Amino acid sequence: MNKIVFITGATSGFGEACALQFAEAGYDIIINGRREDRLKQLKKDLEEKFSVRVLSLPFDVSNRDAVFSAVDGIAGDWRNINVLINNAGLALGRDFFDEADLDEWDTMMDTNVKGLLYVSRAVLPLMISQNKGHIINLGSVAAKEVYERGNVYCASKFAVDALSKSMRIDLLRHNIKVTAIHPGAAETEFSLVRFKGDAAKANAVYNGFKPLTAKDVADVIFYCTTVPEHVCINDLVICPxxxxxxxxxHKE
Structure with a gap:
C-alpha cells in the first residue's frame, strides 16, 4: 500500500509542486483547494502521469465546518494519512498598519492561522490512531523578522512558527513529527495575490535576483519527510x- 500525503492549497505554488513531488515518489495524494476546476485537472494529471490514486477534497480551510465535514468523510484506507502539508495561505496588501484593509487582515488570519489549526485538528485523530505521522507547516521568513508594511501577514506567520513549536511538544507522546518550513522569496502566485492581480508590481518583487521556485521548496519538504524515523527536522528556513x-x- 502506498503512503498517503494530504496537501492543502494544492492548486498552485508550493502545494501543487508538492503534489507532483510526492506522486512521483509513489505516494497516493489527497489534494485540497477552493478552485474545483484546478483540483479536477491536477487529479487527472497526477493519475495519468504517475499512476497513483488521488482524492480531491474541495473546501475552504478557513471554514471550520467544511474542514471537519470533509475530513470526517474520508473513508477506507484513505484515512491512513502519513503526511499532512499545511500549505494553504496567502498575503494580501503591503499597507501601513494604520491604512490597512480590515477585511484583508481577517482573510489572512482566517486562512494562515485558523485554517492550519482546523485542518491539523481534524486530521490528527487519524494519525494518532496509527501512533505516527508527520505534519509540515508552511511558514515564511516573515515568521522570523517583521518588516515595514508586513504587519498582519508577519503576525500570522509568527503564529505558525509558535504553533509549530507547540505542536511539536504536545504531539511527542503520539510519535508525530512536526516540521516548520519557512521559505524566502519564491516566484509563485504569492505576489500576484498580494498585489491583487497587479502583474507589474508582482514581477518587480523578483527583479535583480533569482528567486526560489515552487519545486525548490517542494524538494526540501520531501527531504524532511524522508529522513530516518528517529530524526525530525523541527524548523528550516530556505532562501535564495x-x-x-x-x-x-543583494540585487544586481
Missing part, C-alpha cells in the same frame, strides 16, 4: 542565495 532573511537582499 541572494536573500539573507525577510529584509536583506
Amino acid at each position: 542565495s541572494q536573500q539573507a532573511d525577510a529584509i536583506y537582499f
Whole structure:
C-alpha cells in the first residue's frame, strides 16, 4: 500500500509542486483547494502521469465546518494519512498598519492561522490512531523578522512558527513529527495575490535576483519527510542565495 500525503492549497505554488513531488515518489495524494476546476485537472494529471490514486477534497480551510465535514468523510484506507502539508495561505496588501484593509487582515488570519489549526485538528485523530505521522507547516521568513508594511501577514506567520513549536511538544507522546518550513522569496502566485492581480508590481518583487521556485521548496519538504524515523527536522528556513532573511537582499 502506498503512503498517503494530504496537501492543502494544492492548486498552485508550493502545494501543487508538492503534489507532483510526492506522486512521483509513489505516494497516493489527497489534494485540497477552493478552485474545483484546478483540483479536477491536477487529479487527472497526477493519475495519468504517475499512476497513483488521488482524492480531491474541495473546501475552504478557513471554514471550520467544511474542514471537519470533509475530513470526517474520508473513508477506507484513505484515512491512513502519513503526511499532512499545511500549505494553504496567502498575503494580501503591503499597507501601513494604520491604512490597512480590515477585511484583508481577517482573510489572512482566517486562512494562515485558523485554517492550519482546523485542518491539523481534524486530521490528527487519524494519525494518532496509527501512533505516527508527520505534519509540515508552511511558514515564511516573515515568521522570523517583521518588516515595514508586513504587519498582519508577519503576525500570522509568527503564529505558525509558535504553533509549530507547540505542536511539536504536545504531539511527542503520539510519535508525530512536526516540521516548520519557512521559505524566502519564491516566484509563485504569492505576489500576484498580494498585489491583487497587479502583474507589474508582482514581477518587480523578483527583479535583480533569482528567486526560489515552487519545486525548490517542494524538494526540501520531501527531504524532511524522508529522513530516518528517529530524526525530525523541527524548523528550516530556505532562501535564495541572494536573500539573507525577510529584509536583506543583494540585487544586481
